[in-house]
Each structure stands twice: as structure tokens, then as C-alpha cells.
Amino acid sequence: MFLPLPGFLDIHRVGELYLERVAEVSAEAFRYAAENRVRPAREDPIRVAAFGIDVQVGFCLPGAPLFVPGAVDDTARALLWLYTNMAHITELVxxxxxHRVFQIFHPAWWKDAEGRPPEPMTVITAKDVRSGRWRPTRHPQESLSYCEQLEASGRYVLNIxxxxxxxxxxxxxxVPAMYEASLFHALVRDTPTRFDLKGENPLTESYSVMSPEVKEVKGQRVGEFNQGLMDHLMTFDRVYVFGQASSHCVLSTLRDLQQYLExxxxxKLSRIHILEDAMSPVPAPPLSPLPAALDFPRLAKEALESFRASGMRVVRTTDGVGE
Incomplete structure (x- = not known):
């Protein structure tokens, strides 16, 4: 059954930054569960996870450092889907x-011959590092090795x-509106929300929730596959994936899921359901010619088709859970 929307939800405020309304949301949750006879999540005959990737202020609100165009509408659609299907969604993940200031993909990690940091969206190749065009401000050998390994993977090049x-x-x-949904779901379904942090190691990028782009640099272990999260996700009959961005963190996470399950x-690939209208790509940088590795919308589109071909389900938020 589709549930009604809660009274506190104002879908027009999804793109706003505000303090989450804990008292109002929690008070309505108990009334809502009773009035709609929503059962605890532990009683679900079919276990369904809603897996939100990086639905954070920094990617989803206008004016934020890495706002993804389209993210506000994506979040609004995801929220409507979450609320109306709440009786069937066992857990939110x-x-x-x-991150911190000094990480290999942030400006403070690099300087040019005049000591100036790179502008955001600057591409730094291993060739640039070897030639001295861009110099690491720390861990020079590891930084070069990282760039070499990242390029060798064929997935990305280092983008600042x-x-x-x-x-x-x-x-x-x-995002505040999404946090309110997580709080509401936890109380209505009597189950905690799971949060997984990623990206804290300064010597590697972690687009994927499951695994960093490079796991070892100059003999130093800088990351590993998140087996605990993988095992947890596979306890569900269906896992619905949404979030930002379809060209980076969502794409890399889905690729890791695909390769692991293959x-x-x-x-089990058919357990993964991709909410294609609840994610958007990072725009391509204004470069001419544009390197193929930086054509982010194209990468996202091609990846979606490869996921579909592998056996994953590509669905929309207008579809009911299980349809």
C-alpha cells in the first residue's frame, strides 16, 4: 500500500538548509504509525533497503561546494518515494x-612552480607531477604513485x-529534508538508520562506498573493500540505490557491487534496483577537446546501460517497491 505524506513535509523546501525539526517529526511519527497501522520493520516478509549515496548538503543544495545540477529534484523524488513506500522499506542506509582539508584531491595538496594551488576542476596527471608542473605539498613519492595507479585503472584521472x-x-x-525522513522512518518502522563514512584517508579517493580508487600506495595500505557493508546489504531481498552523483560516487559504488556479485x-545482481530518476551526473568541465575520462554525463549513461545488462534492475521513483 502507498502511505500518505506526513504533515510536516514541504517538498518545496528540499533545496533549503535548515535545522532539522526533531520534535515535530518525532511527534508525528508515532501518530502516523498508529493511524496507518504500520508494522515494525522486523516483521517485513520481504526485506528492502533504501541505499542513499552521499545525499549531503555539499552535493545536493544550491550554492554548496560541489552542487550537482538536478540534485534538488532528485532528492524530492527520492523523498516522495521513501514516504509513500515506507511500509515496505525495511531500512535506510x-x-x-x-573529508579534511589536506587530501590528495583538494587544492592544498598541490602547488605550481610559483607556489600557487590549483583551481578546482584542474586535472593533474602523472606526467604533470613528473615534469614538476604540479608539485605535492606533502608525500611526494606517494602522490606520484597514486596518480600513476589511478590512471592505470582506466576509471578516472586525478581531478582537483x-x-x-x-x-x-x-x-x-x-540534506535536512532527507535527515527528517531518516528520523521519521526510524521511529515509524522501529529500526535504526545505518550511516557509513567514506573518504577520510588523505592518500586516496573514495568515490565508491565499497572501496577506494587505490588501495595501496608505495607499500602503504590506504583502504580496503567494505566487506561489512556488502554483507549487510546482501541480507536484504532488494536494495534500492539513489543519490549523487551518477557519474562518480553512485557509479563507482554500483560498479563495485556489480563486480563483487559477478x-x-x-x-544476486537482480537484488540491486537503481532509481535512475533520483541521481544526476557531474557536468563535464569546460575543456576542448574534452578527455573521454572527463565526459561525466556520458560515463554515467554508459554505466547505467552496463548495469542493466549485468542483471541489475533500472527503475524509477514512480514505480512501487517490487514493481
Whole structure:
């Protein structure tokens, strides 16, 4: 059954930054559960996870450091889907991109011959590092090795991002309207929300929630596959994926899920449901010619088709859970 929307929800405020209304949301949750006879999540005959990737202020609100165009509408659609299908969604799982100032993809890590940091969206190649065009401000050997390994993977090249998702800052937080949904779901379904942090190691990027882009640099272990989260997700009969951005963190997470399941149990690929209208790509940088690795909308589109071909389900928020 589709549930009614709660009274506190104002879908027009999804793109706003405000303090979450804990008292109002929690008070309505208990009334809502009783009036709509919503059962506790532990009684679900079919276990469904809603897996939100980086639905954070820094990516989803206008004016934020890495706002993804389209993210406000994506979040609004995801929220309407979550609320109306709440009786069938067993658990909410969210990743939180989590960074500090000095990380290999932030401007403070690099300087040019005049000592100036790179502008956001600057591409730094291993060739640039070897030639001295861009010089690391710390860990020089590891930084070069990282660039070489990242390029060798064929997935990305090092792109300098604006400072974003800084731990302790507002851009790190879940979008307020989505946080209210997580609180409401926890109380209505009597089950906690799961949060997984990613991206804290300064020597690697972690687009994927499951695994960093590079796991070892100059003999130093800088990350590993998140087996605990993988095992947890596979306790559900269906996992619905949404969030930002379809060209980066969502894409990389889905790729890791795909590759893991293809190795271990391909029959479980059909458990993954991709909410294609609740995610958007990062725009391509204004470069001419545009390197293929930086054509982010194209990468997202091609990846979606490869996921569909692998056996994952591509669905929309207008579809009911299980349809």
C-alpha cells in the first residue's frame, strides 16, 4: 500500500538548509504509525533497503561546494518515494562522504612552480607531477604513485575538487529534508538508520562506498573493500540505490557491487534496483577537446546501460517497491 505524506513535509523546501525539526517529526511519527497501522520493520516478509549515496548538503543544495545540477529534484523524488513506500522499506542506509582539508584531491595538496594551488576542476596527471608542473605539498613519492595507479585503472584521472564534505562543516551533513525522513522512518518502522563514512584517508579517493580508487600506495595500505557493508546489504531481498552523483560516487559504488556479485553470486545482481530518476551526473568541465575520462554525463549513461545488462534492475521513483 502507498502511505500518505506526513504533515510536516514541504517538498518545496528540499533545496533549503535548515535545522532539522526533531520534535515535530518525532511527534508525528508515532501518530502516523498508529493511524496507518504500520508494522515494525522486523516483521517485513520481504526485506528492502533504501541505499542513499552521499545525499549531503555539499552535493545536493544550491550554492554548496560541489552542487550537482538536478540534485534538488532528485532528492524530492527520492523523498516522495521513501514516504509513500515506507511500509515496505525495511531500512535506510546512507553513505557520508567525509573529508579534511589536506587530501590528495583538494587544492592544498598541490602547488605550481610559483607556489600557487590549483583551481578546482584542474586535472593533474602523472606526467604533470613528473615534469614538476604540479608539485605535492606533502608525500611526494606517494602522490606520484597514486596518480600513476589511478590512471592505470582506466576509471578516472586525478581531478582537483573544491573543498567539500569537510568533517564538522555543514556541507558534510545529510540534506535536512532527507535527515527528517531518516528520523521519521526510524521511529515509524522501529529500526535504526545505518550511516557509513567514506573518504577520510588523505592518500586516496573514495568515490565508491565499497572501496577506494587505490588501495595501496608505495607499500602503504590506504583502504580496503567494505566487506561489512556488502554483507549487510546482501541480507536484504532488494536494495534500492539513489543519490549523487551518477557519474562518480553512485557509479563507482554500483560498479563495485556489480563486480563483487559477478565473482561471488551473479544471481544476486537482480537484488540491486537503481532509481535512475533520483541521481544526476557531474557536468563535464569546460575543456576542448574534452578527455573521454572527463565526459561525466556520458560515463554515467554508459554505466547505467552496463548495469542493466549485468542483471541489475533500472527503475524509477514512480514505480512501487517490487514493481
Amino acid at each position: 546512507f553513505s557520508l562522504d567525509t 575538487w573544491p573543498y567539500h564534505s569537510l568533517l564538522g562543516g555543514m556541507s558534510h551533513a545529510l 565473482r561471488t553470486d551473479p544471481s
